[in-house]
């Protein structure tokens with residue numbers, strides 16, 4: 001392959017793992033949603049997820065104060081809502097109202113599940129040691145919910161600046177990775 005130099009500012013779009021998620025929090029009686037694509041698995045069980053939530057986001061203060069959130073996984077059918085939740089702030093907007101999303105009470109955390117998402121992961125903040133330096137939170141998934149009818153979900157994967165890949169064909173190969 002004939003490669004060319006690529007701008008460092010765009011590297012994140014190459015490694016972006018996805019799927020893009022909608023992170024919900026609830027703080028001081030206000031439930032909020034933010035779009036998030038910078039996350040990574042850290043451990044199988046209990047599942048640990050590292051994620052970057054900028055300290056400029058309203059969600060940062062809620063996550064820091066309550067130490068609880070839900071990671072809701074949307075499908076591509078929700079793409080306009082996903083971008084909308086990333087272009088607006090809960091400081092000014094009730095995103096559940098604005099985007100017509102349905103909140104469902106979680107069983108273990110104060111933040112709500114989003115009914116329209118095919119999976120929702122109730123999480124607690126397990127580690128904030130990298131929070132001040134990188135806005136990096138380690139989340140432990142306490143309870144996971146999934147729509148069993150959604151076998152091969154069509155998820156969104158952010159390549160930067162509003163460009164998304166939509167997951168397609170599923171292939172199955174023998175792999176040592178469980």
Ligand SMILES: Cc1cc2nc3c(=O)[nH]c(=O)nc-3n(C[C@H](O)[C@H](O)[C@H](O)COP(=O)(O)O)c2cc1C
Nearest residue numbers: 034035036037038053054057058059086088089090
């Ligand atoms: C596709 C997409 C992915 C995003 N990923 C992240 C992310 O990983 N971390 C982050 O801090 N902000 C991310 N954002 C930006 C936040 O969603 C955005 O700043 C949002 O307005 C924050 O909402 P809040 O102020 O209600 O918390 C992303 C936005 C979009 C559109």
